[in-house]
Amino acid sequence: MSKPRLFIHMRDPELAEKLLQSPVVRQFIIVKSSDSSAWSEQLQQQECDLAFIESDESDNDDYQRLLVSKVLTEIDFIFISSGTPNELLDKLMRRGAGYHFRAPLDLGSVIDTLQDFYQQLSTERKQVKATSSELDQFGLLVGSSKPMLKLYRTIRKVAVTEANVLIIGESGAGxxxxxxxxxxxxxRANQPFVAINCGALSPELIDSELFGHIKGSFTGAHRDHQGVFSQAEGGTLFLDEITEMPIEQQVKLLRVLENGEFRPVGSEKTLTANVRIAAATNRDPMQAIAEDALREDLYFRLAQFPICVPPLRQRAEDIVGLAQHFLAYRNVQEQQTKKFSADAEALIANHGWPGNVRELKHAVERAYILADAIIEPDHLLLDEPLNCAESDGLCDAVPTGVRLDELEKAAILSTLAKNGGNKTDTAQQLGVSVKTLYNKLEKYQLDN
Known part of the structure; x- marks a missing residue:
């Protein structure tokens, strides 16, 4: 098993010497930067697991390159700097780059961090080698690619804190x-995990859903109702699509996060919230703030620790393994032994997957319904939708002998996939309300 590779770019010769003489650093395979090109460009050409960068005000071009490079999702970084504020470096940190140590430098802390990375990277290499035929799993997540292993490390570190977390990623990324x-x-693992989709709530009922209400507080309030802050007492409250929450309710949510108190609708009694908040958005938070879809003060309350989710296209080595994982799960459920053909696996590997893991899962679900023993490329329905005007009629394309609920499920899956997980467009094309679509997704347990 090869050792982890450490890329080093240093400007201070004395500090570089101390670092290179450290027993911890000598455990790595060292890749030094050269003067031939910018260090960010060298990183894109080198194979490494961790980058140690001594940066200064002249590195803005390198930061810009990293922000648009897949390198940022593949490896971890340790930056050291003079501490002068730099907006681009701060943005890299928000994207989950890793660590930023500021002068005056505590070399002991830096060495401890390097040792921690070495142990984690060495363990992961052993795990990947030992389970090369299957993807690694951490909690409910599956994947062995570098972006996923980095994500696992990030989650492990923040999970044991009480920091609020903002999860940023494309629709369908998980x-x-x-x-x-x-x-x-x-x-808080032994306490409730409660999830609520802010985009699926009626504006008139958001206060009640969040904070609860008492009987008779408004028309239709026939009994007391516990809001999600009470339902998640002691545990974790997940606020999905936070940028879809109206600004008025964002103000009320901010008050709860600031003082930990809330009041059910119609009640004079103030309750104390004991929950950890994990929020999520598929939008760029800064853009959402600029468009008045997200309050800036709420963002900073929620994003005590931001987690950026890699899209599936940046996890190419996971794609076929994930498809096999979903297929194996269905086989166990249905007591079947269906398999992908070589051509189907090739199509899966080369598809762009704009809808990310959700689209992949739904494609496997569709193929499972349509195929007998072997899943072929046609069963995945990844080509353009059938043009009914040029066909012999829609009925000819519908398989016979399939239950109506399975057909409805397949229609939802297919439309969602084609829309990249966009529920509003999907509901419009299916001729139902967004609320009805959410109810169908919950019924079929597809909203993940």
Whole structure:
């Protein structure tokens, strides 16, 4: 088993010498930067697991390159700097780059961090080698790619704290699974995990859903109702699609996060919230703030620790393994032994998956329904939708002998996948309300 590789870019010769003489650093395979090109460009050409960068005000171009490079999702970083504020470096930290040590430098802390990385990277290499035929799993997450192993490390570190977490990632990337895994790895694991989708709530009922209400507080309040802050008491509350919550309710949520108190609708009694908040968005938070979809003060309350979720296209080595994982799960449920053909696996590996893991899972679900023993490329339905005007009619494309609920489920899956997980567009195309779509997703347990 090869050792982890450490890329080093240093400007201070004395500090570089101390670092290179450290027994911890000598455990790594060292890759030194050269003067031939910018260190960010060298990183894109080198194979390494961790980068140690001594940065200064001249590195803005390197920061810009990292922000648009897949390197940021593949490896961890340790930056050291003079401490002068730098907006681009701060943005890298928010994207989950790793550690930023500021002068005056505590070399002991830096060495301890390097030792921690070495142990983690060495353990992961052993695990990947020992389970090369299957993907690794951490909590509810599955994957062995570098971006996923980095994500596991991040979750392990933040899970044992009480910091609020903002999970940022594209639709279908698995943000709720990350929140649930965070909960399972935390000290609150034996308490409730409660998830609520802010985009699926009626504006008139958000206060009641969040904080609860007492009987008779408004028309239709025929009994007392516990809001999600009470339901999640002692545990974790997951607020999905936080940018879809109206600004008025964001103000009320901010008050709870600031003082830990809330009052059910119609009640004069103030309650104390004991929950950890994990929120999620598929939008760039800074853009959402600029568009007045997210309050800046709420963002900073929620994003005590931001977690960026890698899209599936940045996890290429996981894609076929994930498809096999979903297929194996269905085989166990249905007591079947269906398999992918080589051509189907090739199609899965080469598809772009704009809908991320959700789209992949739904494609496998569709194929499972349509295939007999062997799943072929046509069963995955990854080509353009059938043009009914050019066909012999829609009925000819519908398989016979399939239960109506399975057909409805397949229609939802297919439309969601084609829309990249966008529920509003999906509901419009299916001719139902967004609320009805959410009810169907809950019925079929597809909203993940």
């Amino acid at each position: 943000k709720e699974l990350i929140a649930n895994t965070l909960h399972l790895a935390s000290l």
